[in-house]
Amino acid sequence: MRWRIIVSSILCLILAALPVYAMDMYSVGYDAGKKGLEYLNISKGDPNLLVLTNAGYSTIESEETVLAIDGVSDSTGCTIGKENLILVHNNELKPLWFAFFRKDTGDCVYIEYSPEEYISKGNIKAELLLNNPEEWQKKMKSKVFHGNEFSIVTISSLWAIGAPYHLLKSAEFHNHICPGLISGYMIAKYLEKNLPLRKGEKYQIIASPPWCKDDAIQIMLDSTVGKRGMSVKQLSKLQQKSLPNFAGIYIRTSKTYGEGDAAVLKFDWDKAAKLCDVNRSYFKDFKSYKWWWARLKMNICLMSYLDKPEEFVSTVKTFHLSADQHYKLHTAGVNPYEELGFIKGYIKEKGSSWTWTWICAGICAGLVVGFLVGYFLKRR
Ligand SMILES: [Zn+2]
CATH class of the missing domain: 3.30.1330.20 (Tubulin/FtsZ, C-terminal domain)
Incomplete structure (x- = not known):
């Protein structure tokens, strides 16, 4: 008790x-x-x-x-x-x-x-x-x-x-606002006009190369990584140079990895910098005020273009994908731009360790053959 x-x-x-x-x-x-x-x-x-x-x-x-x-x-x-x-x-x-x-x-x-x-x-x-x-x-x-x-x-x-509510929602998730996040807001708006969803459809996106845009896109379009709505694929510096301003591949489909319509999009950063009077080199200057100053200035400037995404976003190519083609573009080890013919394999291989391995092996083999030939000729 x-x-x-x-x-x-x-x-x-x-x-x-x-x-x-x-x-x-x-x-x-x-x-x-x-x-x-x-x-x-x-x-x-x-x-x-x-x-x-x-x-x-x-x-x-x-x-x-x-x-x-x-x-x-x-x-x-x-x-x-x-x-x-x-x-x-x-x-x-x-x-x-x-x-x-x-x-x-x-x-x-x-x-x-x-x-x-x-x-x-x-x-x-x-x-x-x-x-x-x-x-x-x-x-x-x-x-x-x-x-x-x-x-x-x-x-x-x-x-x-x-700022519109969807941009603020994106800012909450991304925890700041930058021109990169705003570019994602504009891409989502551009898709609404140029590759609109019909009943029962959704986007599956290949975020390649990824940047701040992809946080806004996940919020705006509900195409989240976890629900297979987005595959993130980084590009090498050389590949990015060959694909200037490329902003990803956007696929509209009614079934996960099903057949669908695709669009490769670009975002014109040169035009944005020019219109907003911002020197692009400022973005990488983290030693002075320039990195935040350039972002703040461009943020405010881009607000006037939120409803005019086509000023900066453009379509490089549209095409239809079979389910097999669609799935392949998302898988690891596949460079979607190489698969679609935008870049060639040599860009992927150039400078890779395997290339140098083969070059060194070739030189070594040549030296060995040369030495052996010289040795036998001498003996004769
Ligand atoms: Zn950002």
Whole structure:
């Protein structure tokens, strides 16, 4: 009898403790929201306010943080439906963070729990950053938002100028916005017009070469890797040189690996750089501000072309595939562009270790034969 009472009491204590922890996560979000409003001097529900957080993805000592989303939403008035609550994809080991952005002033407050509270502020108005990049570069270098600066700046700046919901959904998954992600949004829009799905159909895509576009494409078209909707195939540098701006092979089919219509697409990065007045070499300059400056500038510029994907996306070739041909293009070891005749085998082999092995073997064999012939001639 005594044991029963002790066990029941312990169980009651455990059950009582559970909601307390759950309440805590809600409170963490709620309090972060309150502080965000205070620092930005803005009221709950103000349409100028955006909240970004990795709550739900981050865990604190293996505990879920998802209730913090409800908390921050209740205190700020920002919701998914109003498109002003963005849930940024992170791995679970990243500390829980919230960013509060006010679009009319450009002010931003970052609050992180790791588990100690860390708060920092900065003005991230895109215009200011683009006109005075050296100043923001100092903050980037010092990781003012603990390494989330690029995510927060790029998502906030495009939200402020009306980024459509599907682009924001892609940004959540990709955890930032870059011209590569926008190119994926445009490719999905281009396919809607030029290779539209009919009832019961789906896309199976060969992402070759892969780049940021493929995260947007998976979100926009639901052609996910796990459901065989996308096979990812990297190309060598030499192959990419032979296939400039190639952006993958898009197959419309009614059955997984079934027969279907295919289109090879390109994305014109030279035109994008020219129209947006961005030097492409800036994208690879990670030592200065140029890498983020070029991306931010092109992001904003490309927003004007979201509904005109044909400005940059074009079809190289369309054709019909049998089920066997379709399946082969997806399989490991097959270069789909070689299979379709866009490049020849020598590009694949050029410079490969096997080529050099055969060249060395040939030289060695020649030397041995030469030596033997010389030896026998001498003996005669
Ligand atoms: Zn990206």
